[in-house]
Amino acid sequence: MRLRDENKELAIREKALEMIVKEGFDGLSMQKLAKAAGVSPATIYIYFKDRDDLIMQIFETENARMADITLDGFDPEMHFEEGLRIQWMNRARYCLENPERMHFMEQIRYSPFHERLQGASKSTFIHAMRTWAQHAIARGELVPLPMEVYWSVAFAPLYQLVKFHMSRQGLPGSKKFTLDEPIMNQTLELVIKALTP
Amino acid sequence: MRLRDENKELAIREKALEMIVKEGFDGLSMQKLAKAAGVSPATIYIYFKDRDDLIMQIFETENARMADITLDGFDPEMHFEEGLRIQWMNRARYCLENPERMHFMEQIRYSPFHERLQGASKSTFIHAMRTWAQHAIARGELVPLPMEVYWSVAFAPLYQLVKFHMSRQGLPGSKKFTLDEPIMNQTLELVIKALTP
DNA sequence: CAAAAATAAACGAACGTTCTTTTATTATCC
DNA sequence: GGATAATAAAAGAACGTTCGTTTATTTTTG
Numbered sequence: 499m500r501l502r503d504e505n506k507e508l509a510i511r512e513k514a515l516e517m518i519v520k521e522g523f524d525g526l527s528m529q530k531l532a533k534a535a536g537v538s539p540a541t542i543y544i545y546f547k548d549r550d551d552l553i554m555q556i557f558e559t560e561n562a563r564m565a566d567i568t569l570d571g572f573d574p575e576m577h578f579e580e581g582l583r584i585q586w587m588n589r590a591r592y593c594l595e596n597p598e599r600m601h602f603m604e605q606i607r608y609s610p611f612h613e614r615l616q617g618a619s620k621s622t623f624i625h626a627m628r629t630w631a632q633h634a635i636a637r638g639e640l641v642p643l644p645m646e647v648y649w650s651v652a653f654a655p656l657y658q659l660v661k662f663h664m665s666r667q668g669l670p671g672s673k674k675f676t677l678d679e680p681i682m683n684q685t686l687e688l689v690i691k692a693l694t695p
Numbered sequence: 696m697r698l699r700d701e702n703k704e705l706a707i708r709e710k711a712l713e714m715i716v717k718e719g720f721d722g723l724s725m726q727k728l729a730k731a732a733g734v735s736p737a738t739i740y741i742y743f744k745d746r747d748d749l750i751m752q753i754f755e756t757e758n759a760r761m762a763d764i765t766l767d768g769f770d771p772e773m774h775f776e777e778g779l780r781i782q783w784m785n786r787a788r789y790c791l792e793n794p795e796r797m798h799f800m801e802q803i804r805y806s807p808f809h810e811r812l813q814g815a816s817k818s819t820f821i822h823a824m825r826t827w828a829q830h831a832i833a834r835g836e837l838v839p840l841p842m843e844v845y846w847s848v849a850f851a852p853l854y855q856l857v858k859f860h861m862s863r864q865g866l867p868g869s870k871k872f873t874l875d876e877p878i879m880n881q882t883l884e885l886v887i888k889a890l891t892p
Numbered sequence: 893c894a895a896a897a898a899t900a901a902a903c904g905a906a907c908g909t910t911c912t913t914t915t916a917t918t919a920t921c922c
Numbered sequence: 923g924g925a926t927a928a929t930a931a932a933a934g935a936a937c938g939t940t941c942g943t944t945t946a947t948t949t950t951t952g
Binding site: 500 | 906910
C-alpha cells in the first residue's frame with residue numbers, strides 16, 4: 499500500500515487559498531489549481547470530495563488556527579482590561595502576520611459559503627469569551643450589555659483598523675495608513691473608555 | 696430607430712444582484728442571468744460591455760444609492776452628536792430596508808473586485824465626512840484622532856450589529872438577535888462616550 | 893426605410909469531475 | 923532476503939456540460 503504524500507495535500511490547500519485571494523471564487527478552477535500545485539486534477543479528488551469540500555476544509559483549518567492564536571495567553575478569569583488587551587494584540591498579530599489567510603477568511607465570511615458553515619464553528623472559543631465577559635460584568639469591570647452590543651464595540655473597531663491597514667490606503671484622500679502599536683493602543687483606550695463603567 | 700427598453704436593463708441589474716447574493720460570484724452566469732431576466736444573452740451585451748462591467752456598474756449604482764441615503768438630512772456643519780446620530784439612523788435604515796443590496800455590497804467589498812473600484816468612489820461623500828469631523832474637533836466636541844481611528848470607533852460597531860442582525864442568529868449560543876432602536880441607541884451611547892472629550 | 897434593439901444559435905474555451913492506466917510502496921511468501 | 927502479489931496514490935486524457943461572448947438574422951419603431 500502506498501502512503502499519501504502530505505506535501506501534496508498541503509500544496510493543494512495553500513495554492514487554493516492563494517488563488518481565491520488573488521482572483522476570487524470564480525478564479526479557483528480545479529485544473530488551474532492542479533497545475534499550480536503540481537499535481538493531477540484527479541489527485542485533488544483523493545484528498546477532497548469536491549470543490550466545495552476543498553473550500554470548506556480550508557476554512558475549517560484556518561478558523562482553528564485563528565482561534566488558537568486569539569486565545570494564546572488568554573484566560574477567561576482575567577480582568578476585563580487585561581483580557582481585552584491580550585485579545586487585541588493576538589488578533590492584530592494574526593491579521594498582520596497572515597494577511598493572505600485573513601483575506602481568505604473575510605472573503606468566505608461574506609460569501610454564501612458562510613451560512614453553510616455557521617454551525618460548525620468552535621463553540622469552546624465562544625464559550626470562553628462569554629464567561630470572560632460575564633465574570634467582568636459580575637466584578638463591575640464592564641457595563642452590563644447584550645453580548646452582540648458588547649462584541650460590536652469591543653472588536654469591530656479593531657477589524658476595521660486592520661481593513662484600513664490591509665487596503666494600504668486608509669480612507670480615500672488620506673496618506674497611506676499603517677496600523678502600528680501606538681494607533682492600536684489609542685483605539686483600544688477609546689474602546690475601554692466606552693465599555694468600562 | 697428603436698429605443699432601449701429600460702425595464703430590460705433594470706431586470707438584468709436586479710436579477711444579477713440577486714444571483715450574486717444567493718449563489719456568489721461563480722453563481723452568476725450570463726446565460727442563467729439572461730433566462731432569469733427574460734432576455735437573450737446577447738441583449739445583456741447591448742447594455743454592458745462584459746460580465747465585469749456589469750458587476751462594476753451595479754456596484755457604482757448601489758454605492759451612489761447608499762451614499763445618498765447616508766447623507767439624507769445630514770449637514771457637515773452639524774454638531775458632532777447630532778450628525779453621528781443621523782448617520783447611524785440613515786445607515787441602519789439602508790441596511791435593514793435593503794438587506795439584499797447590503798449583502799451584495801459587502802460581497803464586493805471583500806472580493807478582488809474591490810481594489811479595482813477604490814479610486815472611483817465618491818469623494819464628495821468622504822469630503823463631507825471629513826470636514827464634519829474636523830469642525831467637531833475644532834469645536835471641542837470630538838477628541839482629536841487620526842481619521843481611520845475615528846472612523847473605526849464611530850461606525851464599525853454599527854455595521855457589526857447589522858451583520859449580527861442579518862445573519863439572523865447573533866453570536867452562536869445566543870437566541871436570535873434583532874437590531875431594534877433601543878439596541879442601536881444603547882450602542883450609539885457607548886460610541887459617543889468613547890469619542891467625546 | 894433606416895437604424896438600433898433584440899434574438900436564436902452557435903463559437904471555442906474552460907469548467908468540474910471521472911475513467912483508465914501507471915507508479916510507488918508495503919506485506920507476504922519461498 | 924529477493925521475488926511477487928496486493929493496494930492505494932497519482933497521473934493523463936477524456937467526459938459531457940456550461941461558460942462568456944459573438945455572429946447572423948429578425949423585429950421593432952422613430
